[in-house]
Amino acid sequence: MPNVLPPILTAEDAQRYYEEIRQHNHYDFTPLMTIKINSSTTPEIIRAAKQSEIIIAGKLYPEGVTTNSEDGVSDFYDLWSVFEAMEEVDMVLCLHGEVPKPEIFCLDRETEFLKILSGIRNKFPKLRIVLEHISTAAAAQWVLENGGPNTAATVTVHHLLLTLNDVVGGMLQPHHFCKPIAKRPQDRQRLIDAVTTPGQTQFFAGSDTAPHAIETKECAAGCAGVFTAPVLWPLYTEVFERADALDQLETFTSVNGANFYGLPLNKGTMTLVKEPWQVEPTYGGVVPLRAGQVIEWRIKEIN
């Protein structure tokens, strides 16, 4: 993801970040790089990024909606020439889909964004769009209706598990606080239905895992994000098992995303077993989802 400091804005930035990741890469994976689309982005930057074989997408963060998005976009129409270039060179546009206006009610910001998205979709029908970490029934419906092969959405495991009740319904739970904020039970159910529908091709896993240090979450102005990395695949498995859809899990986690990006499927496998284990309270000073709790599925091996 390109929302680091300093941001990854160009092919050169991405190359540098790629090499940095490779130096710390203990698992021999190939990072798939993105650049951040903001008001400094030009069609030339897009074309140069497309030439780089390591970059698969440009990501757009509306101004102020999430971590390090102060330099985000507030007027999407300023980016028409950038979207045109992305459509032309076939670079995927990934979007954090919330309208960046503080006066809009927080639970309505994703739904409001769909109007803007419809404008982009209609103007650039061949542009490949991924609406990231969707949180509402409306967004799931939009993807299905306006979708076709050029539109997809990612769904995090925390948006399949949490509702706003898990953030503010009992005691305040900062480790469940993320953007977009978790919504109503009906929204969560619609997301579960979307990802578990047999044969669906437009929804795939995207963790949006956010390793914020505990002191930046448990404080007077807490960071948005849920840390799911240590529990991600076990909890996706839990969701699919509860929906009686374990047979759809691989498609969602390992096939649809690769197909959308035109990447080969991974040859490796991950095997999960139903074997309870207790999640650590923290990992390197970061509190994970289900901290200290027992969860049912465990990663047995990765080959």
Next chain:
Amino acid sequence: MPNVLPPILTAEDAQRYYEEIRQHNHYDFTPLMTIKINSSTTPEIIRAAKQSEIIIAGKLYPEGVTTNSEDGVSDFYDLWSVFEAMEEVDMVLCLHGEVPKPEIFCLDRETEFLKILSGIRNKFPKLRIVLEHISTAAAAQWVLENGGPNTAATVTVHHLLLTLNDVVGGMLQPHHFCKPIAKRPQDRQRLIDAVTTPGQTQFFAGSDTAPHAIETKECAAGCAGVFTAPVLWPLYTEVFERADALDQLETFTSVNGANFYGLPLNKGTMTLVKEPWQVEPTYGGVVPLRAGQVIEWRIKEIN
């Protein structure tokens, strides 16, 4: 308020708590005592409480909705004989108006409670009811429609100032987290309209100020409540000034409540002036609303 540990359940408890307050009373005020209504409450307890001249009301907390409400009420129909006794002896019933079911969406819990409240209202038409710290347009409307002289509501200053956006719309703000949770901008506007309507008699000030220590707010499971005591009257004044209704302020803060409870108006006065001052970041380890910020109105003198 009776939701202390141990709870104030009887006239004897209230008497003991009254004397404790008087011992620490540096301002020479007369505490108005309440008892907590729960499943242990009997008609006899109500009649004994009514005999005590210091007790003005019984307060009912649905189970689990707020601080120290684990012993609250989950089935209101169990209390029919208690409500009957309260109606008979004319003891005011104060309610935290949220349905105590975790499966109900947090923003809907107050509106759902209005159905229960309509049942109580219809069954006991002479029972005097105060719906405490209302947070929704629906509750304000309910009070106006079902009200008459036997029904009123209190409105906190934080529910006149905050919306859910101020809790989860930007960074997470635990010091804005309270129960009922602040709702939509439209709800806040309806509350402002209700309290500032010329000649209204059914809405009056109730602070619900909650002095939770900073470490119980900025943590993994934060307490609900906003600490407004140091800024209460200046901020109510700010709300009324912005609504161009300063002439309605005294009615709301100092007349309607006393009239509803049948108490004499206070003879003393409080004078506020428009003179900016900076709120302390903390008061005795508790973070107030508008901590560290400049506010416009100041208490000049209390006579």
